[in-house]
Amino acid sequence: MEPDEFDAVLAAVRAFVREKVVPRENEIEEKDEIPADLREKAAAMGLFGYALPQEYGGLGFSMTEDVRLSLEIGYTTPAFRSMFSINNGVAGQLLASTGTEEQKRRYLPRMASGELIAAFTLTEAEAGSDPSGIRTRAVRDGDGYVLNGSKRFITNAPLAGVFMVFARTGPQSTGAEGISVFAVDADSPGVTVGPRDHKMGQSGALSAEVFFDDVRLPASALVGEREEEGFRTAMRSLARGRLSVAAMCVGLAGRILDESVAHASVTRQGGRPIGEFQLVQAMLAESHAEMYAARAMVLEAARAYDSGEDRRLAPSSTKLFCSEMVGRVADRAVQVHGGMGYMRNVPVERFYRDVRLFRIYEGTSEIQKLIVGRQLLREHA
Numbered sequence: 210m211e212p213d214e215f216d217a218v219l220a221a222v223r224a225f226v227r228e229k230v231v232p233r234e235n236e237i238e239e240k241d242e243i244p245a246d247l248r249e250k251a252a253a254m255g256l257f258g259y260a261l262p263q264e265y266g267g268l269g270f271s272m273t274e275d276v277r278l279s280l281e282i283g284y285t286t287p288a289f290r291s292m293f294s295i296n297n298g299v300a301g302q303l304l305a306s307t308g309t310e311e312q313k314r315r316y317l318p319r320m321a322s323g324e325l326i327a328a329f330t331l332t333e334a335e336a337g338s339d340p341s342g343i344r345t346r347a348v349r350d351g352d353g354y355v356l357n358g359s360k361r362f363i364t365n366a367p368l369a370g371v372f373m374v375f376a377r378t379g380p381q382s383t384g385a386e387g388i389s390v391f392a393v394d395a396d397s398p399g400v401t402v403g404p405r406d407h408k409m410g411q412s413g414a415l416s417a418e419v420f421f422d423d424v425r426l427p428a429s430a431l432v433g434e435r436e437e438e439g440f441r442t443a444m445r446s447l448a449r450g451r452l453s454v455a456a457m458c459v460g461l462a463g464r465i466l467d468e469s470v471a472h473a474s475v476t477r478q479g480g481r482p483i484g485e486f487q488l489v490q491a492m493l494a495e496s497h498a499e500m501y502a503a504r505a506m507v508l509e510a511a512r513a514y515d516s517g518e519d520r521r522l523a524p525s526s527t528k529l530f531c532s533e534m535v536g537r538v539a540d541r542a543v544q545v546h547g548g549m550g551y552m553r554n555v556p557v558e559r560f561y562r563d564v565r566l567f568r569i570y571e572g573t574s575e576i577q578k579l580i581v582g583r584q585l586l587r588e589h590a
Contacts, residue, residue, distance in 0.1 A: 215274055221254060223281045230285045235554060237413040241405070243292050251293060251323065256282075258321025260297035260449075262305055265317035267297075272449060272514040276456035276507050283460020287563050288413030290457060295365050296320045298450040299443070300327035300373045303390065307433040307442050312392060316371060328369035330360045330393075330419055331443060337362075338576045340375065340440060341384035345421065347376040347391060354378075354431070356391065356399075356424040364570075366402050366417040370395050374421065375443065378436045385440040390432045399424035410562030447571060451524040452514060454571045455531035456507045461560065462500040462538045468556050469493060469542045472549070483545075492545055496538040503531045522584045529577035532567035539564045 210218075230247060237243060251257065260275050261267025270278065275297070282290045295301070301320055304313055319325035336342035345358025356376055363372075372393045379387025393400060403418035428434065432442070470493060473484035483489050510523035542557040543550035550557050568574045 210268060210270065210274065215270075215277075218255070218259075218268070219277060219281060222256070222278060223284075225250065225254065226281055226285050226289070230289050234286045234556070234559070237286055237288055238559060239412075241412045242415070243288060243413050247289070248292060248323070251289075255321075257293040257296050257323035257326075258301070258317075261301050261317055261321045265305070265313055266321035267301075267317070271511075272452060273508070273511040275449070276452055276511040279453050279456035280460040280463075280504070280507075283457040284464045286413060286559075287411050287457060287461065287566075291364060291411065291414035292326075292368075293323070294450075294453065295327050295329050296323075296325075298453055299329040299446040300371075302446045302449055303329075303373055303432065303442055304392070306445065307435075307438065308392075309429075309432075309434055311429065312432060316392065319370075325370040326365050326368045328363050328365045328372045328419070329446075330363050330366075330372040330374045332362050333358070333360055338573050340388065340443065343375055343377055343388055344381075345374065345376045347378050347389060347426070349378075350425070353428050354391070354426045356393065356421045356426055358421050360419045362406065362416055363419050364414065364416050366419050367405050367415045369402075372400070372419060373432070375440075383437075387437055388440045388443075389436045389438065390442055391426055391430045392432055393421070393424065393426065393430060397424050397426070409565060410559070411566055445520075448520050448524040449514070451528035451571050451577075452507065452510055454567060455503070455510070455524075455527045458531040458535040458564070458567050459500060459503045459507055461564065462496070462503065462535045465535070465538050465542045465557060465560050466493070466496050466500060468560075469496065469545045472546050476547075476549075489545055492541040496541050499534045500538060503527075503534045506530060522581060522588075525572070525577040525580040525584075528571060529574055529581065532564075533574060535564045535567060 255268050258267035259270045263269040304316055320327055331340060333343055347354040347356045374391045374393045375388055376391060377387050378389040399422045401420040406416045473489050474482055476483050506527050510527040513519040513523050539561045543561050546557055549555055552558060
């Protein structure tokens with residue numbers, strides 16, 4: 210996309226987020242859903258396919274454009290991005306990078322338009338941070354497969370029209386190497402979505418368990434039509450998603466800091482705005498410094514991703530720092546707000562709960578540390 214075109218998109222999204230989505234955050238929180246009119250507007254703006262290839266109806270954003278957009282989208286409730294993040298991220302990138310031409314044409318245009326929502330169906334009760342423990346199995350049966358198993362904490366499961374399902378096609382002893390990925394239509398016989406999860410935060414970002422009971426799949430459902438490529442495919446898809454999440458954390462940190470500065474400017478103690486107290490200023494300064502550093506980190510990591518220079522170490526290091534950073538910013542914001550920061554319907558109280566998830570999904574902080582540490586040692590060797 211040409212720079213002036215991208216700048217126009219960025220300005221439109223910035224205005225939409227701040228003028229239309231932010232005023233409805235309490236509604237989203239209370240109803241635990243994104244209003245239909247906001248979803249329709251997001252689809253019309255191309256937000257369901259901004260990172261998908263242009264030949265399949267997307268906008269074809271680079272990683273740098275992706276994170277710059279996420280910085281703007283992050284200014285509001287994370288549930289807003291959650292609605293279209295899987296289409297652009299792990300599920301969409303998986304199909305775009307490894308799907309057959311028929312699979313791409315079947316799913317990507319509808320995903321880009323917002324007609325179809327995808328879900329990335331990897332996590333299980335005993336396989337979260339370590340996917341090698343996956344027990345969902347797809348067994349060859351004639352010219353197709355029979356799928357059995359269950360998944361949990363699946364974002365967008367109640368809305369999804371297609372699931373990217375990671376299932377074992379090799380023996381359990383093969384660990385991560387024996388995992389394949391299938392595109393499973395949500396209306397396939399034997400597919401059941403459980404009740405929506407009730408979470409600590411991020412209301413409006415729907416998730417649920419998904420069950421597969423003797424689901425019959427044609428051979429064409431195997432993504433890329435190659436068995437036992439699932440784990441490597443997932444890791445490639447997650448690297449891009451980690452940078453998007455990191456940018457979201459920075460965008461939300463900016464919103465939380467704005468709320469803190471505004472509160473400190475008007476709230477008075479002892480006849481003076483609390484913003485005049487040096488210890489309050491110190492908390493604001495620490496949050497700004499960390500946010501500023503995180504923003505620079507995200508943009509540099511995105512540049513390295515686009516150039517092919519680093520698609521492993523930088524995404525994990527950036528996601529680790531930014532997800533931990535926004536937690537500290539939210540904690541200070543509650544402290545600046547004092548008792549008001551502990552009250553429901555005050556934005557920083559909601560954000561304090563929302564940001565806790567960033568340290569868990571797209572790979573926990575602990576997993577990011579292992580990836581970074583091992584990669585550093587590998588490069589040295």
